[in-house]
Amino acid sequence: MANRSETAHGHRPDPGLDAIMSERRRLTDLAYRLLGSLADAEDVVQETYVRWYGMDRPQRDAIESPGAWLTTVASRICLNLLGSARARRERYVGEWIPEPLPERREWTDGVAADPADRITLDESVDMAFLVVLESMTPAERVAFILHDVFRYAFAEVAEIVGRTPAACRQLASSAxxxxxDAQAPAGPTTAQAGIVREFKQAWAAKDVGALVGLLDPDATVIADGGGLVGALRRPITGRERVAHAYLNVARLAPDLTILERTVNGRPGLVAQQDGVTVTVFAFRISGDRITHIWAVRNPEKLRPWTEE
Structure with missing residues (x-):
């Protein structure tokens, strides 16, 4: 008896479908690290599969390694997008911060993360790491992520980037x-969680002295409001200025609920109003002081947080 797929389409189903679709998570992992945007990463993966199934069956069967083919296509799409992203971000209103990723649990409850989560959380999605990636050229970023994070040989990277293996080695070395140069050594997650929790408590108590004590003298806040009225357009630097800025937030928005959450694999905070996430805070901590706070308010970048 013919199955539904054969009857509907007039041919037997693709026996490699499960293997092809099993690549989706890895492709999403790759595209997010290359682009810093979950929405763009999902679009890239969708376009990659469109191109795969745009070939006829004999063409697909002739591909020796479908996974390698999918990775090559996704990487090249990302490389093209990175080339145009700089121009788009020059027109962006205010600062641009990579899209923050949630984890399906609080970092205080001790429950194991869901293995079905779309993005694998590790040090290569740390917000500080992604911000440094934004300073790289598209070729540097692709060569570095493919080789250092996904362990592709430089010969394979060269085919994707369109340069020699030696040039790709230089790109990765530069990255x-x-x-x-940009990253300070990160302390244990439990220690970072304690500092973030102290920051939350000092903020709730409107204790400016405690806030100042938790901040590095050159602490910087960078906010991404995506053009929202009243959103911070420029970074704030200096621990006294940062501390008073957060006291102003507490004064102007007394109904905010601040929650401890994992943000890109690190302890962070989430601000909610009436149960809706309005800001996600990621932290960079050096020693026992907060050096950077990234605050994402752009609603388009908070979509995964409203779907938890």
């Missing part, structure tokens, strides 16, 4: 230096 590595940027990461090394």
């Amino acid at each position: 590595r230096r940027r990461i090394r």
Whole structure:
């Protein structure tokens, strides 16, 4: 008896469908790290599958490694998007911050993360890491992510980027230096969680002295409002200025509920009003002081947080 797929389409189903679709999570992982946007990453993965199924069956069967083919196509789409992203972000209202990722649990409850989550959370999605990636050229970013994060050989990277293996090795080396120069060593997650929790408590108590004590002298707040009226357009630097800025937020929005959440694999905070997420805060902590706070308010970037 013919199955439904054969009857509807007049041919037997693709026996490799499960194997092809099992690549989706890895492709999404890759595209998010390359683009810093979950929405764009999902679009890239969709376009990659459109191109795969746009070929006829004999063409697909002739591909020796479908996973490698999908990775190559997705990476090249990302490379093209990165080339045009700079121009788009020059027109962006205010600062642009990578889209923050939630985890399906609070970092205080000790429950294991759901293995079905779309993005694998590790140090390569840390917000500080992604911000450094934004400073790289598209070729640097692709070469570094493919080789250092996804462990592709430089010969394979060269085919994707369109340069020699030696040139790709240089690109990855340059990217590595940027990461090394920009990132301070991260402490244990439990220690970071404690500092973020103290920040939350001091903020709730409107204790300016406690806030100042938790901040590095050169602490910086960068906010991405996506053009929202009243959103912070420029960074705030200096712990006293940062502390008073958060006291102003507490004064102007007394109905905010601040929750401890994992943001891009690190302890962070989420602000909600009437149960709706309005801001996600990611932190960079060096030693026992907060050096950077990234506050994402752009509603388009908070979509995954409203779907939890």
